[in-house]
């Protein structure tokens with residue numbers, strides 16, 4: 563039995579859907595059924611249900627808000643995975659966990675591999691790194707997938723923020739000097755399941771292929787929206803520098819991740835370009851009944 567945590571989130575939702583499609587039996591408690599910030603409740607749940615593996619897609623992901631709520635971020639991003647790792651160590655259960663590009667120093671312009679310097683600049687990044695380290699120090703039955711710029715037709719993400727802002731503003735200013743790789747939750751879930759099925763061990767970068775700035779990502783979103791006649795009003799976009807868009811949290815300028823280690827471990831698989839993921843998610847956006855969300 564696999565325990566999937568955070569199954570109402572972007573990645574968790576896709577994981578749950580794809581795992582069920584593949585015939586897996588899951589436990590996927592909702593927030594009402596299990597408050598993951600209550601570690602005693604988590605331990606009791608684990609003892610009661612005895613999962614043989616765990617996929618943790620729950621996290622505190624509001625990057626700016628984390629700066630003023632470090633304890634809440636630490637609880638979800640560090641102490642929760644530590645508790646899951648303890649259960650793994652005690653029972654031999656396998657743990658698949660997610661981390662982020664925001665743990666890296668983010669300097670230079672080259673894709674960073676798993677051994678690149680880890681110097682998180684934000685509370686979110688620091689708590690995610692603390693979670694990674696707690697897992698590594700506690701169990702050896704784990705894999706951590708570091709991904710980046712996750713979005714989906716549903717939930718809180720940059721794509722949905724852009725589509726929402728389009729109805730409110732004629733001009734959007736978007737940072738053009740932070741570069742990374744947008745990764746759709748759908749595709750991330752597919753590759754995560756391959757990693758899960760291989761019971762990979764250790765830390766792996768996992769993003770789609772290619773690179774773009776947030777400005778370039780916004781441009782691609784609105785090009786598709788225009789083509790799909792998705793929006794009555796497509797705003798004008800202006801590229802700006804990070805220093806002209808002050809936010810509580812510092813974000814890395816270089817979010818490029820080298821995924822060679824994962825590709826080698828999953829012998830023969832190929833990651834698709836971020837644009838492929840985007841057109842797929844934008845098509846889903848148009849389906850009736852699909853809700854939109856906004857970023858923080």
Ligand SMILES: NC(=O)C1=CN([C@@H]2O[C@H](COP(=O)(O)OP(=O)(O)OC[C@H]3O[C@@H](n4cnc5c(N)ncnc54)[C@H](OP(=O)(O)O)[C@@H]3O)[C@@H](O)[C@H]2O)C=CC1
Nearest residue numbers: 568570571572573593598599620621623660662709711712
């Ligand atoms: N989003 C991104 O751009 C990136 C994400 N990641 C990592 O990938 C993983 C998945 O991220 P993503 O799917 O985007 O995250 P989301 O923010 O979409 O989902 C997080 C999930 O955690 C749940 N959760 C948070 N707090 C609690 C709580 N106290 N009790 C119960 N459930 C809780 C949320 O529940 P509810 O729905 O009820 O609020 C939600 O289902 C995370 O580890 C994240 O750090 C890595 C790189 C990029």
Ligand SMILES: Cc1cn([C@H]2C[C@H](O)[C@@H](COP(=O)(O)OP(=O)(O)O[C@H]3O[C@@H](C)C(=O)[C@@H](O)[C@H]3O)O2)c(=O)[nH]c1=O
Nearest residue numbers: 623625662663710711712720735736737776807813857
């Ligand atoms: C809305 C908006 C954002 N921006 C900038 C701010 C920021 O630098 C960048 C992205 O903004 P967001 O707040 O959507 O992104 P952010 O929440 O920082 O996204 C991150 O989330 C966490 C969970 C991760 O792990 C990362 O990989 C990454 O995806 O775009 C603009 O320049 N103009 C705008 O109008």
Ligand SMILES: [Mg+2]
Nearest residue numbers: 624625857858
């Ligand atoms: Mg955000």
